[in-house]
Amino acid sequence: MSQIDELFARARAEDRAALVGYLPAGFPSVEASIRAIATMVENGVDLVEVGLPYSDPVMDGPTIQAAAEAALAAGTRVDDVFEVVRATADLGVPTVVMTYWNPVERRGVDTFAADLAAAGGAGLITPDLIPDEGVEWDRASRAHGLDRIYLVAPSSTDERLALTAEAASGFVYATAVMGVTGQREQTSSLAPELVARLRKVTDQPVGVGLGVSNQEQAREVAAFADAVIVGSALVRCLLDAPDEQTGLDALAALSRDLRAGMERA
Template sequence: MTNSLSNAALDQGSVERQLRARRDGGRRLLMPYVTGGITPDWTAYLRAFAAAGADAIEVGLPFSDPTLDGATIQEATDAALARGATTRQILADLAELPDLGIPLVASTYYNLVLHDGPEAFCAALRRAGVAGLIVPDLPLHEADELTGVAAAAGIELALLASPTTPEPRLAEIGRRSRGFVYAVSIMGTTGERADLAASATELTRRIKLGTDRPVLLGFGISTPEQAREAGRHADGVVVGAAVMRRVLDGAGPDDLRAFLATLRRALDQE
């Protein structure tokens, strides 16, 4: 059964429900990222991620001006676009993917949403079996339309919070985010880093004061040790640049499954 058919039966709230259930069962959550269309057989990475114990998968829809992404994700985006990757083809690939048993969350920039219009964009995500959406350049005060359209299509729009987000806005993000809250560990772009930012601990604490939704920490988590440390504070981690660096260096699905398995073990030890 393809993803589009199997996920068509999923009702609204499937991302948050699944992540909550795993978190409440004592599990720390793992959401790896892959740039859609990065290789001809790129969906094989998704199967490897699921086999390694991922709890959700973030699929990046390439955009020509990824302003919030660091050098690695920008390089991956450029490589995918150079291959001719398009949103339509990526979603078609996802629609043919067997059900992985975990939610797929698309991430992209608001220009791509506006290109087809929010209604058509969210409907296309749903047909492809995508259950969640991240739009990092969408300001909170402009998110009402997309939040409503996404909810009507059964897509959960997850919002981002950063270390400099003031308390009233942080509380609003916690209320309005769907699926989970994406905690951005540092001010800056995505990318691998030697240490987990000290600001990550305080940010996750502040977010959790205002919401019981799962909080996933991203930006800079690159090693099992960093994942373990993040898991002491957040409900889980998002790992993007460390995955894509390996893909760009020629790592295959089995290599990525082995790498993510080390992160899975680190999170499970926490």
């Protein structure tokens, strides 16, 4: 049983969804991103997505793009991402890297997997890699004990949902909307249907992301999903803050607010 499997088993026993929080490594600096992630964990985040800043983000909205650009401008590199992963894993929470596939290929798939496992990482979220093209990653991830978290969308056919869920491990990442990341005033009406379709083809936990930004939305998603994934709203806490401590305070408050929405009882 992987770290992520254990988390979902524990959340089920507590009759709640898991809270997944995303922050990019190196924003606003490597050290500051480590402090920010620790703040999220201390205030209720169950699983951390450490973003690998990338210069050509296909799926990222303006908030995450701005943070990634700042991290890259500050000189953040892949080795820094692993440093953040190591610090996060040391907090005792499952830690995954969210990355586009190009940086993995450039480093070498097996080398990347080995380095991620050595840092205590639990797996990889690959928004632009589909299972059909992931044979090398499947082999490397299994060799190093890492989970493979693939994305599905409302436009995915039932056949594609089944194929993706079969190749995935840890959980399946269901994108609740068509489009890029970002906070939204309402959660997608397509999300419950997408999760219901996934339930017909897999017993894997399903996490829903893209758009959740407050307790009410988190509670709504937690009613039908196994995990609620939050990114832009957390990043915005730091982007909007005039100084680091103000940003950390806002991050703590939002994490607590979101976690309160996980409690189904």
